[in-house]
Amino acid sequence: TSSPRNSVRFQQLLLSSGSNYTVASYLRSLTLHPHLAGTEPSSETVRYVESHFRDLGLETHSIQYDALLSYPKSTSLSVLLSNGTVVYIPLSENVEGVVQPYHAYSPSGTAYGPAVFVNYGRDEDYRELAKMGVTVVGCIAVARKGEFPRGVVVAKAEANGAKGVLLYVEGDGFRQGFERGTVMRGIGDPLSPGWAAVDGAERLNLNDSEVLKRFPKIPSMPLSAESAEIILSSLDTASVPPEWRDKKANLGSAAVGPGGPIFINFTYQGERKVATIRNVIAVIKGLEEPDRFVLMGNHRDAWSFGAVDPNSGTAALLDIARRFSLLRRLGWNPRRTILLCSWDAEEFGMIGSTEWVEQNIVNLGTKAVAYLNVDCAVQGPGFFAGATPQLDDLLHDVTAQVQDPDVKGATVHDTWTAENGIGNIERLGAVNSDFAAFVQHAGVPSVDVYYGRDFPVYHTAFDTYDWMANYGDPLFHRHVTVGSIWGLLALRLSDDLILPFSYISYANQLQAYKDTLNHLLDGSVSLHSLSSSIEELKFAAQEIENEAKRLREQEASSDVALFQKRALNDRLMLAERGFLDVDGLRGHPWFKHLVYGPLSNYESALVYFPGIADAVSESKVINKRELEELIQHEIWRVARAIRRAAAALKGELS
Amino acid sequence: TSSPRNSVRFQQLLLSSGSNYTVASYLRSLTLHPHLAGTEPSSETVRYVESHFRDLGLETHSIQYDALLSYPKSTSLSVLLSNGTVVYIPLSENVEGVVQPYHAYSPSGTAYGPAVFVNYGRDEDYRELAKMGVTVVGCIAVARKGEFPRGVVVAKAEANGAKGVLLYVEGDGFRQGFERGTVMRGIGDPLSPGWAAVDGAERLNLNDSEVLKRFPKIPSMPLSAESAEIILSSLDTASVPPEWRDKKANLGSAAVGPGGPIFINFTYQGERKVATIRNVIAVIKGLEEPDRFVLMGNHRDAWSFGAVDPNSGTAALLDIARRFSLLRRLGWNPRRTILLCSWDAEEFGMIGSTEWVEQNIVNLGTKAVAYLNVDCAVQGPGFFAGATPQLDDLLHDVTAQVQDPDVKGATVHDTWTAENGIGNIERLGAVNSDFAAFVQHAGVPSVDVYYGRDFPVYHTAFDTYDWMANYGDPLFHRHVTVGSIWGLLALRLSDDLILPFSYISYANQLQAYKDTLNHLLDGSVSLHSLSSSIEELKFAAQEIENEAKRLREQEASSDVALFQKRALNDRLMLAERGFLDVDGLRGHPWFKHLVYGPLSNYESALVYFPGIADAVSESKVINKRELEELIQHEIWRVARAIRRAAAALKGELS
Numbered sequence A, B: 001t002s003s004p005r006n007s008v009r010f011q012q013l014l015l016s017s018g019s020n021y022t023v024a025s026y027l028r029s030l031t032l033h034p035h036l037a038g039t040e041p042s043s044e045t046v047r048y049v050e051s052h053f054r055d056l057g058l059e060t061h062s063i064q065y066d067a068l069l070s071y072p073k074s075t076s077l078s079v080l081l082s083n084g085t086v087v088y089i090p091l092s093e094n095v096e097g098v099v100q101p102y103h104a105y106s107p108s109g110t111a112y113g114p115a116v117f118v119n120y121g122r123d124e125d126y127r128e129l130a131k132m133g134v135t136v137v138g139c140i141a142v143a144r145k146g147e148f149p150r151g152v153v154v155a156k157a158e159a160n161g162a163k164g165v166l167l168y169v170e171g172d173g174f175r176q177g178f179e180r181g182t183v184m185r186g187i188g189d190p191l192s193p194g195w196a197a198v199d200g201a202e203r204l205n206l207n208d209s210e211v212l213k214r215f216p217k218i219p220s221m222p223l224s225a226e227s228a229e230i231i232l233s234s235l236d237t238a239s240v241p242p243e244w245r246d247k248k249a250n251l252g253s254a255a256v257g258p259g260g261p262i263f264i265n266f267t268y269q270g271e272r273k274v275a276t277i278r279n280v281i282a283v284i285k286g287l288e289e290p291d292r293f294v295l296m297g298n299h300r301d302a303w304s305f306g307a308v309d310p311n312s313g314t315a316a317l318l319d320i321a322r323r324f325s326l327l328r329r330l331g332w333n334p335r336r337t338i339l340l341c342s343w344d345a346e347e348f349g350m351i352g353s354t355e356w357v358e359q360n361i362v363n364l365g366t367k368a369v370a371y372l373n374v375d376c377a378v379q380g381p382g383f384f385a386g387a388t389p390q391l392d393d394l395l396h397d398v399t400a401q402v403q404d405p406d407v408k409g410a411t412v413h414d415t416w417t418a419e420n421g422i423g424n425i426e427r428l429g430a431v432n433s434d435f436a437a438f439v440q441h442a443g444v445p446s447v448d449v450y451y452g453r454d455f456p457v458y459h460t461a462f463d464t465y466d467w468m469a470n471y472g473d474p475l476f477h478r479h480v481t482v483g484s485i486w487g488l489l490a491l492r493l494s495d496d497l498i499l500p501f502s503y504i505s506y507a508n509q510l511q512a513y514k515d516t517l518n519h520l521l522d523g524s525v526s527l528h529s530l531s532s533s534i535e536e537l538k539f540a541a542q543e544i545e546n547e548a549k550r551l552r553e554q555e556a557s558s559d560v561a562l563f564q565k566r567a568l569n570d571r572l573m574l575a576e577r578g579f580l581d582v583d584g585l586r587g588h589p590w591f592k593h594l595v596y597g598p599l600s601n602y603e604s605a606l607v608y609f610p611g612i613a614d615a616v617s618e619s620k621v622i623n624k625r626e627l628e629e630l631i632q633h634e635i636w637r638v639a640r641a642i643r644r645a646a647a648a649l650k651g652e653l654s
């Protein structure tokens, strides 16, 4: 058994064994060629990762699924200006071997119609246009990327009558880059919702309503900022709300001719087809509690070269494998089993990780301690983290043990908390990386860490090793830092005798949510059930905290004492599952978590309690009383979920 | 820790500590007054059971819910014969203090129309009538009780246009007795489907569609055989299919007048109202593994005096408490926690047990080893048992240790298996006692044991202590026997170091189901997924059997060895949960178990795979191809459920 003292030793060994040039070499190898999911170059990365793990003596295997992916065949885009000129818009980044810019799962089609700038494509933007008497029906919507997912932009445009969507990213970005990405709604293989797309599995028909509702019905494409400008500068600004005419958009600055609409003609031809994808998993079996799992995951597939997204994370994963392997040679065995997971097809909709979660739902539900995600390990400077709240304290502990890669003499924790003294931890309700299935479907406590954000070459052909070496992480120290944080999180979760979870943090977070919600609602619905369930959780959290304290101090190792710790750890581990509801979120029941999950209609600013958020902003009208009942019902559901979590913490029967 | 030798000693102590006159005295006390759920006399039984447990030094508590129950106010029934005479049918058993005969949750109303005998009220019976040109529309259906639940008889009559239903029981029964019972569909409090009806809980509106669909829309009432005969003998047999005119039914034997229909006029006035119900629970905390639960349950509420149903079981429960308390005084502590549960409101729809299961779903799912049900401990002679298949072997073991109460020198196992050499174990897909929520909603392995069946005073005012003392169990030896079997099952499950489950039995049972299904289907759908999933389960079952054998022989008590046993036990415990599907059964999604559960349309003879059975007998037509797809989809779902169970047995991640 690992005594506390040994743990500290192995932690220090982990922290001191980082190597920036090693991790840089991994990144260079991984990013030599583009490696889109389901294509031949992707197999090369599978082999690379597999042999890396195996060469380190780690028990390794790969697991494959046959999932519906999507590839482009041809695209074209032209604009008919108001003076009669036809301009062809460039749609390529002219980088060989990289898949042309497209939106995965966009339907094929030709869309022709007047161009309308729809700002970010939010409901409020369409309301603005309507106020100005500008119709979107039959038009091509030109939108700039904002806060919500691509697929939602297209869905809203479609709902407002548009025939097609062109989506661009503005800002100081790389103006020639086209941001590829998925427009599919929901995650996982669309033909096997709720089960794994293994060989011989059931598959829904392509025209099954459950499948069709995953995809938009109008075609869409990404535009580079440069290409977008050609269109935007030609717009007749009489049809653009004044507040949208900010400098960034450059709207109408080059409008020529007699004014009036410009017409867009774009064609997208693509195909959705079933392709084989592969996850690679290395397992470091736990010694005392091999049936408890700590998972570390990163996706491996990329739109192009993937230097930042995701292979900076893959390089860190390979580096962690190297460091763990070193620890093992020096006598270390984790208490609980650690899995290093390399996911495929994340870019299409978290497919590799989601299929694996669906396949393993029973054992994940009963035995998974935590999931630690790293997608883009490094995009630039600054430490960022997301987590389910019981892991907040652990994040603080761990970052306080790791040296800051950019500021001498400081820890990551120092710089991280410098701005506001707290260290902001995001929450995991978004559906934008592989933690989504773990949190929102399986109820596994999770963490997501990364350096930097909003890097300009995101999903373009310019996400290359050179970009990383020049801008993202010139000396690769940040890569090493992310690896250290990641590895230390895993070590604490696998080796601490009592799991390092704090449900007091969770209860406090829920309390804050409730207080905000209170301000948002007008008093016509009652938050009493929510308040009392949070009190129950607080109480249970304090009780188990006290019990954990007593057990930590207890040296006894009798059967009874050992099982007491195991029983307490089970209660800590299983509490998050209480937040799951078998019926899931209204409208998208595959998402089971009632605290963290995606919105349906993205009208709400709330990033928690998605069921309540969607009910509050429900626009498909129903009368006032029915709306109140709906909101009230969703509040009840969340209250019961919190009560279930409290019951799991208590671990007793009523 | 309890060594094997001590276990044998305590088992022998349990078996030798039975006392027939003690258990008889419990029954006499329990059945002094009628004790219908939600009424004042019911509180008396709560106090009786609570103090019995407490006086034995057991940690006892009661838990209450506010559930929608149903009580009668007035009933009347008259028949207009074809000669113009009006006959008033007696509807009372003339026993003071017993609630008048009625169907719980029948709507109030007056129904007037021609009487039509509908045999058992199955779809095939209505088809027979249609063939004869006999319409049921606007008629009062008179039906004899057959194989399926009362509520289904009423639903089918309603679907065929009847305005009311009179249901009688024929046979050698007590001809003055009226069989009360529920006609509600589904189980648990109808206002809180999926959550516990605790104080302050959310309640659906009485007119919510989820609530309305639980109840029939036409009134119904029970008839005694005597009262039924008055009607049946007056029927014009021209409208009765010849095969139905068997001796039992006595149809038309006294028909008078010119022939033609007789008219029935019946009125039922009742009220559905929220009432407080209470479960009583005694807990014997486990020493080494207190967070593993073995549950023993019996309901306490009765339609009248409840001597057979359910208080013969309650007497056995109190006797078990006495015996366990004796064992404790002699130094015994169970390894795992044992709960003795006295449920309320079973007669209305398994309400007390179901609310408790809903309230505790998180901890039952993660920590419940098994649920052992005894409803009517003794109805007469002959041992009967139902179980989920992994408990078959344990049932055989235990019955071989218990003396037969009627045959000297034989064990229960001897007489039980005498008829066919095997010992028939029923399966738990019916919704007729408190194991239903445990198996079909929570996936907890369960057993149901009883002596005798089809006792003639079932649900009548004549289910009294005297009946039991004269007919059911004159010397109360069968009561003692049931207690011994029940107690020994619990002891094995709480004390065996390795849980006594055999999944090889389960796989074999599923194989047999698949073979029968194969004969039923015509080859247009594929059973391949089912076959291969059963093979997977078989393999996993054999592997864990081998592993269990190795661990049993391993004396080591290191941390690692202890956790190995615990881990293996967890896998054995959790496998049944794999058969649950979050989406539940089509049409009644609260029922999650895909192997054992109620049918929707009761057309099928299958008592397993209810989803497949209902799909095969789907009559709401859809074309042939859609029907095949539906059946195929249901087969896939069961195959995946079996795969989940296999995955739980393996306990590893893919």
Ligand SMILES: [Ca+2]
Binding pocket: A188, A189, A191, A192, A193, A194, A195, A196, A197, A354, A355, A358
């Ligand atoms: Ca899937």
Ligand SMILES: [Ca+2]
Binding pocket: B188, B189, B191, B192, B193, B194, B195, B196, B197, B354, B355, B358
């Ligand atoms: Ca309920």
Ligand SMILES: [Zn+2]
Binding pocket: A299, A309, A310, A346, A375, A376, A433
């Ligand atoms: Zn990524």
Ligand SMILES: [Zn+2]
Binding pocket: A309, A347, A459
């Ligand atoms: Zn990405």
Ligand SMILES: [Zn+2]
Binding pocket: B299, B309, B310, B346, B375, B376, B433
């Ligand atoms: Zn009963």
Ligand SMILES: [Zn+2]
Binding pocket: B309, B347, B459
């Ligand atoms: Zn009964």
